[in-house]
Amino acid sequence: MAAINYDERIPNNVDLSTNKTLQRALEHWQPRFLDWWKDLGPAMFQNKDVYLRTATSVDQTGWATFGMVKMPEYRWGIFLADPKQDRTIGFGDHIGAPTWQVVPGEHRSTLRRLIVTQGDTEPASVEQQRALGMTAPSLYDLRNLFQVNVEEGRHLWAMVYLLHAYFGRDGREEAEGLLERHSGDADKPRILSTFNEPIADWLSFFMFAYFTDRDGKFQLKALAESGFDPLARTCQFMLTEEAHHMFVGDTGIGRVVRRTVEVMNELRTDDPVKVRAAGAVDLQTIQKYMNFWFSSSLDLFGADISSNAASYFAAGLKGRPDEQLYDEHEALGEYSLEVPDGTGGAKVETVSMRNAMNEVMRSSYLRDCENGVKRWNKIIEKGGIPFELRLPSPRFHRTVGSWANIPTDPSGQPISPDAYAAGLCSWSPTAEDQAFVASLMKPVLEPGKVASWIAPPDRGINNLPVDYEYVRV
Numbered sequence: 182m183a184a185i186n187y188d189e190r191i192p193n194n195v196d197l198s199t200n201k202t203l204q205r206a207l208e209h210w211q212p213r214f215l216d217w218w219k220d221l222g223p224a225m226f227q228n229k230d231v232y233l234r235t236a237t238s239v240d241q242t243g244w245a246t247f248g249m250v251k252m253p254e255y256r257w258g259i260f261l262a263d264p265k266q267d268r269t270i271g272f273g274d275h276i277g278a279p280t281w282q283v284v285p286g287e288h289r290s291t292l293r294r295l296i297v298t299q300g301d302t303e304p305a306s307v308e309q310q311r312a313l314g315m316t317a318p319s320l321y322d323l324r325n326l327f328q329v330n331v332e333e334g335r336h337l338w339a340m341v342y343l344l345h346a347y348f349g350r351d352g353r354e355e356a357e358g359l360l361e362r363h364s365g366d367a368d369k370p371r372i373l374s375t376f377n378e379p380i381a382d383w384l385s386f387f388m389f390a391y392f393t394d395r396d397g398k399f400q401l402k403a404l405a406e407s408g409f410d411p412l413a414r415t416c417q418f419m420l421t422e423e424a425h426h427m428f429v430g431d432t433g434i435g436r437v438v439r440r441t442v443e444v445m446n447e448l449r450t451d452d453p454v455k456v457r458a459a460g461a462v463d464l465q466t467i468q469k470y471m472n473f474w475f476s477s478s479l480d481l482f483g484a485d486i487s488s489n490a491a492s493y494f495a496a497g498l499k500g501r502p503d504e505q506l507y508d509e510h511e512a513l514g515e516y517s518l519e520v521p522d523g524t525g526g527a528k529v530e531t532v533s534m535r536n537a538m539n540e541v542m543r544s545s546y547l548r549d550c551e552n553g554v555k556r557w558n559k560i561i562e563k564g565g566i567p568f569e570l571r572l573p574s575p576r577f578h579r580t581v582g583s584w585a586n587i588p589t590d591p592s593g594q595p596i597s598p599d600a601y602a603a604g605l606c607s608w609s610p611t612a613e614d615q616a617f618v619a620s621l622m623k624p625v626l627e628p629g630k631v632a633s634w635i636a637p638p639d640r641g642i643n644n645l646p647v648d649y650e651y652v653r654v
């Protein structure tokens with residue numbers, strides 16, 4: 182196994198020092214990255230000690246070390262999962278052929294675009310979250326936010342390494358572009374629209390980490406299957422970091438729900454007005470935030486019928502998440518999906534499986550999302566409250582794919598535009614809901630204390646107590 186070398190300026194397990202040209206190019210990019218981090222990374226706390234984990238090896242067990250670090254001194258580096266000997270392409274038209282160790286000429290621009298699009302989301306999310314530290318509900322949460330942020334920064338490094346190492350001058354230019362586009366910038370926005378919205382409050386942050394980061398997880402899983410081996414190995418290691426981001430979202434929402442249930446039981450009420458007056462988030466508002474973030478994350482998978490997705494699969498560039506779970510890997514069959522029939526209903530359309538790749542990914546994502554919802558509902562049920570959180574139908578509130586701009590209710594029933602306009606205020610967060618959630622966002626920075634709207638975590642980080650001083654503020 183290639184050990185991670187921390188003696189070099191850029192920690193890595195790719196023998197960077199044996200390729201001086203590449204090393205110099207990345208060392209030239211490094212100060213630009215740090216400038217970006219200082220300008221557009223977390224808005225405060227840059228000179229504070231934060232209890233962060235850093236990768237020390239890339240195998241599944243014990244890859245992390247924990248310690249107090251000031252964020253600008255975090256050791257961002259280049260870590261690829263270990264190569265598998267004689268790995269072959271696992272899907273598509275080239276199934277069984279050896280994987281590529283260099284970029285095949287005919288797939289160069291497609292691969293570059295896939296890498297740039299993935300890479301662009303990583304710094305974008307750091308930019309979207311930059312103000313959240315100022316309203317953290319606890320030091321534990323503040324630390325988790327920063328852990329996610331530094332790891333998204335490292336994911337940017339992961340993609341920049343591929344661009345520099347395998348795409349020559351175009352790759353170096355794209356790496357510059359990743360620092361030049363900024364979330365929400367009118368002239369140079371981030372590539373995907375979801376990544377241009379600021380994440381204004383912690384409820385949104387937890388929803389983002391649960392729903393939107395999970396789209397990232399599925400994209401990485403699909404790229405981890407790639408026939409371009411350096412990309413596959415890069416994404417395999419990114420996935421081990423990504424698991425923590427899902428955890429932050431899942432437990433974050435669970436703790437908000439737990440606190441709400443406690444308040445409802447203390448006050449013996451199911452009146453959302455009273456729940457709010459007690460400084461907790463009513464379950465109806467949590468449902469609305471879920472509706473919004475789930476539906477906007479579904480859009481990130483792209484159109485349900487897509488010839489691009491089919492060609493990525495055919496060429497062996499991007500597989501299905503967990504490709505090994507499928508019986509056959511050429512995806513030569515058919516796939517049936519429901520599309521609008523043009524007269525206010527739905528009809529079944531059958532397309533080739535390859536053309537439905539985005540939909541295949543989206544449905545495994547959807548099943549994965551349901552696990553958290555079940556856990557949150559368990560908390561509500563245990564509290565004896567007759568209320569159930571539900572994922573809305575994938576038809577609801579879409580802006581991409583067959584159901585884009587088709588008015589439906591959250592159950593997916595097509596309705597008139599007027600009924601949709603009238604219903605939206607009870608299905609999606611209103612300005613008033615957002616103002617209420619914003620009003621709860623007051624920093625709580627004393628060790629062991631948490632804000633009124635969220636329950637404390639079950640346990641601390643790395644076996645430390647919950648009241649440990651995770652950020653020395």
Ligand SMILES: [Fe+2]
Pocket residue numbers: 303332333336397423
């Ligand atoms: Fe990431």
Ligand SMILES: [Fe+2]
Pocket residue numbers: 333394397423426
């Ligand atoms: Fe992430």
